[in-house]
Amino acid sequence: MSALTPHAHDRSAVFAPDPIPARAGVGLKAEHYADILETQPDIGWFEVHPENYMGAGGPPHAYLTRIRELYPLSLHGVGLSIGSDGPLDQDHLARVKGLIDRYQPGLFSEHLAWSTHDDIFFNDLLPLPYTRETLQRVCEHIDEIQSVTGRQILLENPSTYVEFAQSEMSEIEFLGEIARRTGCGLLLDVNNVYVGATNHNYDPAAYIDAFPIEHVGEIHLGGHAEQEDDAGEPLLIDDHGRDVDDAVWALYRRLIARRGQCPTLVEWDNDIPDWPTLFAEAQRAERIMRDRRSNDAALH
Template sequence: MMADVIHIDGRDPTRDLQFPAYPVSGLSGTSLKHEHLPAIEAEPQVGYFEVHAENYMTSGGPPHRVLERIRRDFPLSLHGVCMSIGGPQPIDRLHLERFRRLVERYEPALVSEHLAWSTHQEVFFNDLLPLPYNETTLAHVARHIDEVQQAIGRPILLENPSSYVAFSDTTMSEIDFIRAVARRSGCGLLLDVNNVAVSAVNQGFSPVQYLSEFPLELVGEIHLAGHAPQVDDEGGLLLIDSHDRAVADEVWDLYEKVIGSRGPAPTLIEWDSDLPEWSVLRSEAAAAQRILDKYAVATERARALG
């Protein structure tokens, strides 16, 4: 368990901020895509933006100039996709240092990574690969999260995966594993509701039951995205976490159940390929914001009634 870190949505109080410390609680946001920048500057109408850390691991250039402009006006979520936290190998020290510098440079409101692995020895796989849930894996995942958190001086949010296979050497449920990782490392959780919907179909479990058991009190951010239906080798339905279309109706239904149980949480619309016009992505964020606002009002009323 790491110690002496700041809150997930806080900043180091000993360091002067170079950007405004915008609040992010109860806001919806979207992935930041440079193709949308002119439209964003004309009509932003979202609460915050998220970027993949690996797209900014250089010292300068046009991507950083764009991100600096956005960060002056909006809170930022920094989402890592290549740390390979779930892998058995040590964390790549150069990659971690570049990640640390980004956190220091942009002072993001939220910092997150995936419960997955993507490297083996000197080989990098451009994918987020699954892992078995057992004590051995738990030990090195918690250790890797601790390394990252010690480096950046704050807790991260760990995202639940989308899954397509199960391992024979798994000895605990995904939820028990995630809860144990959070307890050992002190990290928070990023709940990807679309990943739950995808995994539920592919693995044959109830997404409602999964979410009823998920430690919602540890969730610091929620992701929503689109998925693509396909057919597996046996003719059954297979869902792919594709991030290339609008959020499905069943995912919206699950999301509203989560917000109804947990209360509002920062919610990010992910859309990474086959990009639509900015107005489409903005409308997805607006739909999430309506749900957040609805339950924020309900929460305030409940508090007022004591």
């Protein structure tokens, strides 16, 4: 069977809801389909954006079905606009549910952001103020999503470039209260922490230490671009277009020392490298988790 040939049961494959192991995974990219199917690398799992698979069939689903037969899968949405001040897009939510039913992902996550207003869709994940009013709206949207999909959702901390004067609580307090009220989990993106800390001049290690770790079900790592703002101060952009920075790896080690092993995803969405380069980033995360496991074993 060629890499392009779908299985006869492509539209009706039934998958067990395999849990995501406490290992490293990567974002699945079309550029790597053939390498993955040919070599079947020793990697924990793959993650996809559901928005890339909302058609009914075709090569994307043929490839994803074959890879899903080999590996656990996570869905990481970018289009539900959980922070929007309007209602959720019911068609979009129904399509996400369809993909969850079809592929039985071990984890399902989205961003603490908004990207729609009325009928306008913005190609960005935009920040929101941390107010009691916003908190209530986000919780209502998460309750609706979890009710419709029948699944817990993990909510990702954002990368931010502005801060709102009207915020009434910290980002950590806001996320922790959402998890407490809705029962959702949290996705801790370490690169986002470093980007926000640099852009807003706070201590990223203190953020990691204060984060409500008991709610963290997944960790993200990624690369960022270095720029300067109008005042000549450092400005980091979460572009997922390069390897993980050494400072982010150091924060990840700090997080793993606190959290222990946890499903960890390496994101690389722009200027996508060849498969060996991306796989090497995942292996680096695996080594950090393995070192933590060895240290724990030595203590006992």
